[in-house]
Amino acid sequence: xxxxxxxxxxxxxxxxxxxxxxxxxxxxxxxxxxxxxxxxxxxxxxxxxxxxxxxxxxxxxxxxxxxxxxxxxxxxxxxxxxxxxxxxxxxxxxxxxxxxxxxxxxxxxxxxxxxxxxxxxxxxxxxxxxxxxxxxxxxxxxxxxxxxxxxxxxxxxxxxxxxxxxxxxxxxxxxxxxxxxxxxxxxxxxxxxxxxxxxxxxxxxxxxxxxxxxxxxxxxxxxxxxxxxxxxxxxxxxxxxxxxxxxxxxxxxxxxxxxxxxxxxxxxxxxxxxxxxxxxxxxxxxxxxxxxxxxxxxxxxxxxxxxxxxxxxxxxxxxxxxxxxxxxxxxxxxxxxxxxx
Amino acid sequence: xxxxxxxxxxxxxxxxxxxxxxxxxxxxxxxxxxxxxxxxxxxxxxxxxxxxxxxxxxxxxxxxxxxxxxxxxxxxxxxxxxxxxxxxxxxxxxxxxxxxxxxxxxxxxxxxxxxxxxxxxxxxxxxxxxxxxxxxxxxxxxxxxxxxxxxxxxxxxxxxxxxxxxxxxxxxxxxxxxxxxxxxxxxxxxxxxxxxxxxxxxxxxxxxxxxxxxxxxxxxxxxxxxxxxxxxxxxxxxxxxxxxxxxxxxxxxxxxxxxxxxxxx
Numbered sequence: 001x002x003x004x005x006x007x008x009x010x011x012x013x014x015x016x017x018x019x020x021x022x023x024x025x026x027x028x029x030x031x032x033x034x035x036x037x038x039x040x041x042x043x044x045x046x047x048x049x050x051x052x053x054x055x056x057x058x059x060x061x062x063x064x065x066x067x068x069x070x071x072x073x074x075x076x077x078x079x080x081x082x083x084x085x086x087x088x089x090x091x092x093x094x095x096x097x098x099x100x101x102x103x104x105x106x107x108x109x110x111x112x113x114x115x116x117x118x119x120x121x122x123x124x125x126x127x128x129x130x131x132x133x134x135x136x137x138x139x140x141x142x143x144x145x146x147x148x149x150x151x152x153x154x155x156x157x158x159x160x161x162x163x164x165x166x167x168x169x170x171x172x173x174x175x176x177x178x179x180x181x182x183x184x185x186x187x188x189x190x191x192x193x194x195x196x197x198x199x200x201x202x203x204x205x206x207x208x209x210x211x212x213x214x215x216x217x218x219x220x221x222x223x224x225x226x227x228x229x230x231x232x233x234x235x236x237x238x239x240x241x242x243x244x245x246x247x248x249x250x251x252x253x254x255x256x257x258x259x260x261x262x263x264x265x266x267x268x269x270x271x272x273x274x275x276x277x278x279x280x281x282x283x284x285x286x287x288x289x290x291x292x293x294x295x296x297x298x299x300x301x302x303x304x305x306x307x308x309x310x311x312x313x314x315x316x317x318x319x320x321x322x323x324x325x326x327x328x329x330x331x332x333x334x335x336x337x338x339x340x341x
Numbered sequence: 342x343x344x345x346x347x348x349x350x351x352x353x354x355x356x357x358x359x360x361x362x363x364x365x366x367x368x369x370x371x372x373x374x375x376x377x378x379x380x381x382x383x384x385x386x387x388x389x390x391x392x393x394x395x396x397x398x399x400x401x402x403x404x405x406x407x408x409x410x411x412x413x414x415x416x417x418x419x420x421x422x423x424x425x426x427x428x429x430x431x432x433x434x435x436x437x438x439x440x441x442x443x444x445x446x447x448x449x450x451x452x453x454x455x456x457x458x459x460x461x462x463x464x465x466x467x468x469x470x471x472x473x474x475x476x477x478x479x480x481x482x483x484x485x486x487x488x489x490x491x492x493x494x495x496x497x498x499x500x501x502x503x504x505x506x507x508x509x510x511x512x513x514x515x516x517x518x519x520x521x522x523x524x525x526x527x528x529x530x531x532x533x534x535x536x537x538x539x540x541x542x543x544x545x546x547x548x549x550x551x552x553x554x555x556x557x558x559x560x561x562x563x564x565x566x567x568x569x570x571x572x573x574x575x576x577x578x579x580x581x582x583x584x585x586x587x588x589x590x591x592x593x594x595x596x597x598x599x600x601x602x603x604x605x606x
Contacts (some may be wrong), residue, residue, distance in 0.1 A: 033553060038564025039571060043399055058554025059399065061564035067548065074460055077470045077552030213569050220382060236569075240377065292568070 042291035090121035128259035130297035134231035165227025168210035170335035232294035252317025373575035414479035415536035422487025456549035470552030487532035494528030
């Protein structure tokens, strides 16, 4: 029995080794390393890009901005394109971790809606090209909730005790409490933050759960009837159940961007710009928007879609998260104190 | 009478425990045939997730890397760990204590620390992050578990067995191969299986030690957390679960046949 086993094990190991080493070395195309959120691209687009330009794409995924930051900061892998969020891009620009993009190579940039240029995290538009954007707002089940929802106050309404979902994210939840009180999403004022904390503690008994992804199921199953969601998830929900309506409260909310950047030290800057340009163009941007169902920043693509996008008027009270630097510890502390009650 | 009631209770208790253990997996299997993306409502039967699973190059690649790393790392860790256990077993008590202490550090160390320190080490040594570094990392965290699985088996073997083998003219290596290893085989197999499952499960260490497009299933699944887990993953998990189940059934069936044959002899 032993000899047989040995032969089997050895043959398995040999095959694996063979497949591996032949698989990697046989590719003499340029290898472009792309780093993106999970399930955040229509994979056929990658295949098309490889076909069209004869460039191999090594595609990797991350879970949070912070994870991605650690990987980039440490080095050891040469990513050529990454797609982090707004405040993280601001932080990386501060720390000189990004290459300036040569916008002469991004010919499709003219299709990007003007209101998505010169954003606070990249004020001179040197480092990033927007990929997708969205808002944070309230999704409610119009079968259960008959009133008109237009304010964050509804999340503190005793009537809906045990049906309310909040995001399990310190910045979003504290930001919402700040907005409810009429302060800025990015407030660093101790008094204001203390008030926001008290608001969240007051709200705790009403909340069914603090969630990220599992919130969608709770809304669809009817377990919850009102909750805080990202606009992209709100569209997915409305797709499954038309009674689930989305609203950005009148006090204003968070406006977020995921943008394409080139990390410092990229060995294939030309190809990276080619890729960014490719992803920006209206037809590919449409594929991206269709697959992910988040808002596209491409004005041409927006015309092709039959979804109504928020107008500039609706977004004027929305703020983009700023990089809090070390202040993030304060947010985390407040959040821990809220959840510990 | 009391005995009868008791045995009934036992059966009910066992059934309850099994339901508790397997309910989540059953739900997952059922929903892998669900005709909508939701995990909350049943919209009819479909096989489309299985079709799109095999069409999804990305998930397939992740599956391939996951299994490759799991098989290679568990085999290497088992070989290294078994010999390490042999060495530790024959040490003087004080040395043994120290080595076992060192061995237990990676077991209780948070994954995050292990992952980040390994990443720092690879970068310091200028090894490009990718398949090889991920494999080394997996071997590293698997070895202590193999040692912990093999050592108790070694303690059960009387010392005289090895001596007897050597007295009868076996070379040390031959004695280890023909006498010792068969005796501690159950421990080795336990270690191997444990290393295999740990390797498939691991997310944190893999995430920090991989690069250049090499990704495994845990990274793929965890990174879906923001947008929701795709139903293809339910289909994949179902297939993995069934493969493991069939494998276990075959192993059990074979070993029971072996026992029967021994009884006949």
